[in-house]
Amino acid sequence: MVSEVPEDYNPSSLETKILKNWDDIDIYAKLKELRSSGPKFYFLDGPPYMNGVPHIGHARTRALRDPVLKYKSMNGYNVWHQPGFDMHGLPIEVKIEEILGTKTKSDIEKIGTELFIKSCKERGLSFLKIWIDFYKRFGMIGDFENPYMTLxxxxxxxxxxxxxxxxxxxxxxxxxxxxxxxxxxxTPLSGYEATDEYKDVEDDSIYVKFPLVDRPDEYIIIWTTTPWTIPANVAVAVNPKYEYVRVKAGSEVWIVAKELLEKLMLLFEIEDYEIIETIKGKNLLGLKYRHILEDEVPVHKKFNEPNAHTIVVTDYVTLEDGTGCVHTAPGHGPDDYSAGVEFKLPIFSPVNETGNFTDEAGKYKGMYIKDANDIIIDDIEDKGFLVLRDSVFHRYAHCWRCKSPLLYRxxxxxxxRVEAIKNQILKENKKVKWVPDWAGEKRFHNWIEGARDWxxxxxxxxxxxxxxxxxxxxxxxxxxxxxxxxxxxxxxxxxxxxxxxxxxxxxxxxxxxxxxxxxxxxxxxxxxxxxxx
Structure with a gap:
């Protein structure tokens, strides 16, 4: 029977009375005792992050979870109701750095790691009561006296x-x-963190020619939007299945992907050119070239690896952009690194933790990588190896916490070793009942398939x-x-x-x-x- 709402109805006052009554009778303890012999129902409360107050998204997810737990309890199950709270990580660190006025790791070490850790701990714990009060006012039932806390x-x-x-x-x-x-x-970021924050930025876009050894006036042409990685280049990758051409352009011979030739010549404003030879990518394997910055970065003259500064073949090379010939720096790209391991290339990464070039970078040591772009491009141009300089607007990964541009190093x-147990994880995933089913059968399945070692x-x-x-x-x-x-x-x-x-x-x-x-x-x-x- 539905009765009319009285005119003096005050939801806040009624809520307070109900919560007080639940607290007075210790409803959670009574419920646990009543259901102690029932079949167990385990629910893992994924912990919210303790760096702010609850918002509508948290209210929504709790509104979906809590009725399920109460329904199970009403059906005789002994339900695990333990709430949890995530209290570690960079979000709290970044906030404490703002409060303490630090900007780098060395700043933190100067004021003392102990002070920093204590401040982070206080920050995480400061939101605990706010969240538990939110849960209680939301009508949730749980073991709020004994939550799990990651700290x-x-x-x-x-x-x-x-x-x-x-x-x-x-x-x-x-x-x-x-x-x-x-x-x-x-610090490094995991693969999913690295794709969590993108911004549209303008970067340099350059086409560069690398001179082949023992082939006078013959070059392989590459394209990159990260000129700062050229000092770390140790190979050029081509796709073994694609067709490439040796094309006469003026007094020089250039190697590019056949499918991209017309587009590239138009871009370079070269009208008079001639295809000398068509070659499968696999037949370019092992061709040697000379590094264009070996004088500026002398370490390139000292590499002993036989495949250093050679053309390698990989399936990740596409024809979507560039020349079909990919500048490869194993120290600064995940695909490049895989190629480096496969072909036993030097894993050369002359960049330190703060994004500045190390002594190994020769002329560029001490420079921040982005600041060095113009100098590197000018050096390439002065040496006669710059084919074209342009700019490109594209989406570039940034740190999801501090919003700084990321790099690979x-x-x-x-x-x-995720890859070693990937098949086992895929099999176990099929046993899980996902709601909706596509979340597990497609999204999570595809994510696992693409996962690398963590x-x-x-x-x-x-x-x-x-x-x-x-x-x-x-x-x-x-x-x-x-x-x-x-x-x-x-x-x-x-x-x-x-x-x-x-x-x-x-x-x-x-x-x-x-x-x-x-x-x-x-x-x-x-x-x-x-x-x-």
Whole structure:
């Protein structure tokens, strides 16, 4: 029976009375006791991020979740109602940097890592009561006295179990790879983070000719929108299946993709040209060329790898843009890196953590990569190797937190072998009931198929410390618990975050020397993923 709403109806007042009544009778405890012998229903509350107040999106998702849990409980199930909160990561770090006035990692180290960590912790915890009050006022029922928090020691310790098991199964390894990198945050980003923020920007667009060895006046033509990577070039890639032409242009012979020839000659304003020979891309494999900046970057004269400065063949070369001949710098691109590994090329990356050229860059050392573009282009032009200089408007990846332009650079990192277990993940995904079904059958399936090994290490401060200790003798220990730390002679700190965990030394089982923890923390996306155990 529906009654009329009284004129003095006050929803806020009624809400307060109901919440007080639930609190007085301890409704959650009564519910858990009542359903304690019922079949278990486990629900993982994906943790919201603690760097702001709840918004309408959070209200919407909770409005979808909470009725399901109450429905299950009303049907006799013993429901797991534990809320969770994600409290690590760059978003909090960036906010604390704004408050403290720091701009770089070195600034943080100057004021003290301990102060920075304490400030990050206070920031994360400051939103806890706001969120729990939001849940309660929203009419949700849960174990609000015992939420899981990614910053707690117990959560950090339980997450270490993953790394231990991955190490035992040979799924955790240290390697050098080309990863997306934020020069402002001085840390790598995962593949999905690197595609999370794009901006339309104008960049230089240049066509360059590389002179072939033992073929006077013959060149292979490349195109790039990142002139700063030319100093790191070690190969030119062509597609083995495409047709290429040796074309007479003036007194020179150029090699480009046949399908793009007419378009390129129009762009270069060259009317008088002649095709001398048509060649399959696979037949260009192994041709040597001379690096056009070998005087400015002398390290190019010292590479011992036999395939350095050669033409290689790869399937990722397309005919959508450019010349069909791709400038390849394994130290500054994921596809380039794959080609570098396949053809045993130098993984040359003369760029440091802040995006400045290192000593290996020769003439350009100390310059910020974007600032060096004009100088590099001028040098190429002065040496007679610039075919065309233009500009292009395109979408370029930026850091999703600090909004700085990203770059790719090779660095030593810790990885999880995703590709080794990809087929197993795809099989398990088919067992999951997805709603709607296309989310799992298509979107998630396709994402898994394209996944590469996961760069799980980050060179930052506020996060789960990697439980990895290294010894000067080469031994590595990956621990899974505080008990394991103690068994190896380590003194357990009150707080497992940096800088306290960095002070913990373990006794090497092989040589008895002190082992030092690697300074990295885990990718913050690992934090929420670890909540399932």
């Amino acid at each position: 707690s020691n117990s959560y950090i310790e339980s997450s270490w179990y993953f790394f231990k098991k991955a190490w035992e199964k040979n799924l955790l390894y240290k390697g050098k790879a080309t990863v997306a990198w934020c020069p402002r945050c001085e 090779a660095s030593d990192q810790w990885f999880i 760069c799980i290490s980050r060179q930052r401060f506020w996060g789960i410390p990697l439980p990895i200790w290294e010894c000067s003798c080469g031994s590595i220990e990956v621990v899974s618990s505080l008990d394991e730390i103690a068994s190896l002679g380590g003194i357990i700190p009150d707080d497992l975050h940096k800088p306290y965990i960095d002070e913990v030394k373990l006794k090497c089982p092989k040589c008895s020397k002190n082992m030092k923890r690697v300074s990295d923390i885990a990718d913050v996306w690992f934090d929420s993923g670890a909540s399932s155990w």
